[in-house]
Amino acid sequence: MQFQMRIIIAGAGYVGREVARSLSRSRADVVLIDQDPSAIERARNIDCLAILGSALNRETLQEASLKDADVLIATASDDVLNISICHLAREVYSSIAEDELPTIARVTRPELQGEAKRNSLKDWSGVSKGIGVHDEVVERLILGLSCPGASHITPFGDSPYHEAPLIAEVMLKVDGRDLVQRTIAGARELLRERMPNILAITNSEGSIKILSPDDTTVNLQPKHRLHIATPNGAGLREAIGICGHTVTELANRERVLILGHSAAGFGEVLALRYLEDGHAVTYLTPELDHANRLSGQLTAHTKHLDILHGDPHDEELLEELDVSGHTIGIACTEDDHDNLGLCLLASNLGVRKTGAILRRPSLLQMAQKMSLTYLVNERQVVVESILQHLRDKHSTSTASMGTEANLATFVTTITDHQDNALIDVPVETLIPDKEEENPNRFQLTVRELHRISSLAFIARKGDQRNTITQFTGRNIRVGDVLTFLSKPEELHEVARLVDILTTAAHQD
Numbered sequence: 001m002q003f004q005m006r007i008i009i010a011g012a013g014y015v016g017r018e019v020a021r022s023l024s025r026s027r028a029d030v031v032l033i034d035q036d037p038s039a040i041e042r043a044r045n046i047d048c049l050a051i052l053g054s055a056l057n058r059e060t061l062q063e064a065s066l067k068d069a070d071v072l073i074a075t076a077s078d079d080v081l082n083i084s085i086c087h088l089a090r091e092v093y094s095s096i097a098e099d100e101l102p103t104i105a106r107v108t109r110p111e112l113q114g115e116a117k118r119n120s121l122k123d124w125s126g127v128s129k130g131i132g133v134h135d136e137v138v139e140r141l142i143l144g145l146s147c148p149g150a151s152h153i154t155p156f157g158d159s160p161y162h163e164a165p166l167i168a169e170v171m172l173k174v175d176g177r178d179l180v181q182r183t184i185a186g187a188r189e190l191l192r193e194r195m196p197n198i199l200a201i202t203n204s205e206g207s208i209k210i211l212s213p214d215d216t217t218v219n220l221q222p223k224h225r226l227h228i229a230t231p232n233g234a235g236l237r238e239a240i241g242i243c244g245h246t247v248t249e250l251a252n253r254e255r256v257l258i259l260g261h262s263a264a265g266f267g268e269v270l271a272l273r274y275l276e277d278g279h280a281v282t283y284l285t286p287e288l289d290h291a292n293r294l295s296g297q298l299t300a301h302t303k304h305l306d307i308l309h310g311d312p313h314d315e316e317l318l319e320e321l322d323v324s325g326h327t328i329g330i331a332c333t334e335d336d337h338d339n340l341g342l343c344l345l346a347s348n349l350g351v352r353k354t355g356a357i358l359r360r361p362s363l364l365q366m367a368q369k370m371s372l373t374y375l376v377n378e379r380q381v382v383v384e385s386i387l388q389h390l391r392d393k394h395s396t397s398t399a400s401m402g403t404e405a406n407l408a409t410f411v412t413t414i415t416d417h418q419d420n421a422l423i424d425v426p427v428e429t430l431i432p433d434k435e436e437e438n439p440n441r442f443q444l445t446v447r448e449l450h451r452i453s454s455l456a457f458i459a460r461k462g463d464q465r466n467t468i469t470q471f472t473g474r475n476i477r478v479g480d481v482l483t484f485l486s487k488p489e490e491l492h493e494v495a496r497l498v499d500i501l502t503t504a505a506h507q508d
Contacts, residue, residue, distance in 0.1 A: 005394065006068050011033070018383045021046050025047075034052070051063055066093055067096045070394065071103070072093075072103045073105075087126050103128045104129045104130075106131050107131065136381050136385060138269045144376065148373050154167045156388075161233065164233075170240055172222055182219065182220055184211055193470070197469050202227070227407060253278055255282065256327065257321075257346065263334065271283055276301075283308065294307045308321070313342070323350060323351060326351050329353070331355075339356035342356075355372065359379065361380060409456070409484065411482070412495075422501055423477070427471035428472065431450060432450055455484055
């Protein structure tokens with residue numbers, strides 16, 4: 001059996017609860033601490049120990065068995081509180097265990113996120129790892145806006161998002177003639193290496209089916225939502241085209257419209273990114289001081305930058321700015337509802353692609369039914385970044401809901417303990433194409449795992465990370481990171497079966 005980590009999470013808000021839910025589904029031993037009774041009540045359906053109390057209280061940390069913890073994660077929205085919790089936990093732990101406790105702190109202020117990026121946060125705060133997602137949120141929005149036709153794009157690994165392996169949902173259109181009315185096996189025979197790795201489908205009634213790479217039981221139909229794994233952004237754009245969507249790359253100089261201002265500064269980062277890529281940016285902000293600051297910050301790009309002070313809701317002003325001549329429109333205010341309204345306004349006035357960053361996860365599913373190109377849930381990106389760090393630094397298996405309510409991923413690292421029976425096994429072994437006669441325990445477990453999950457890709461570390469989506473002729477190695485797609489209710493069973501596979505003996 002794989003080593004079971006004990007993880008203490010301080011903060012039972014959305015981020016803390018989702019991290020706890022993910023880790024508990026992957027069979028970790030999780031403790032959740034919060035002094036808000038309502039937050040603890042909302043965590044009652046998570047398989048963890050929930051403690052009502054302050055993580056800044058030594059007695060509460062002792063009640064959580066801090067001495068047995070492998071890592072502590074502080075997830076509150078208050079940066080100072082998170083850093084203080086990590087500092088106290090390290091002090092208490094070192095007095096008991098005479099060792100150093102790894103700690104992770106969520107940070108939200110741009111200056112602290114810069115410290116975390118430079119890995120200098122630990123030098124003065126003692127926090128092992130600061131998780132700030134300012135740049136990641138911006139990168140994910142830019143990626144989503146470059147892939148119209150895809151939704152629920154979830155990158156994996158630590159590569160830049162356009163190079164990272166992805167799982168995404170793409171609607172199959174009538175124009176996707178190479179896929180429509182074909183089985184997965186039939187389409188693969190036709191498209192060969194161009195065939196996207198289709199892991200599951202959601203039909204028009206909302207029913208989900210997990211698929212194998214050579215499935216012959218389902219004929220693909222228009223309006224099927226295909227859940228696809230690709231090695232990078234270019235692979236996703238190719239898959240979108242195969243599914244019948246029109247895919248156009250941004251020209252050398254497109255016009256990008258940014259509306260509004262927030263303390264997080266997402267608009268400024270987006271403007272800089274598009275300007276550095278050679279595009280023209282129009283930035284409309286309601287605050288005169290902000291407009292003046294922008295002019296000073298972006299002086300090197302003034303040739304292709306227009307900064308204007310005015311009301312982003314003013315239709316007459318937008319028409320004067322030739323809003324319909326802009327390819328992309330992005331809303332960057334503090335208010336989620338305002339962002340959605342501005343996106344709809346820009347779309348109605350002729351902007352072809354619109355996007356926004358939302359902070360309230362409850363709005364995301366509703367907003368995705370609107371005619372907007374792409375939306376990013378900032379808090380979900382925080383959750384995924386924490387889980388990614390746990391996988392990379394602690395080889396922790398994680399089970400994540402991602403941005404979809406109906407599908408989830410289980411990610412596990414192949415370790416080198418002596419009885420790990422997956423080492424040097426052909427990858428195809430995990431994707432059986434027939435039922436063996438007199439199967440042994442290993443084969444029975446693989447068959448059951450294959451019934452409830454689909455192997456998306458394998459991330460392999462070497463001189464550089466290599467993402468494997470074509471499994472023929474490949475063997476599993478120590479250090480490989482395997483990602484499976486499954487239904488949320490099956491995640492605990494997927495974790496259990498993978499645990500069995502890593503210890504099952506090979507028998508004839």
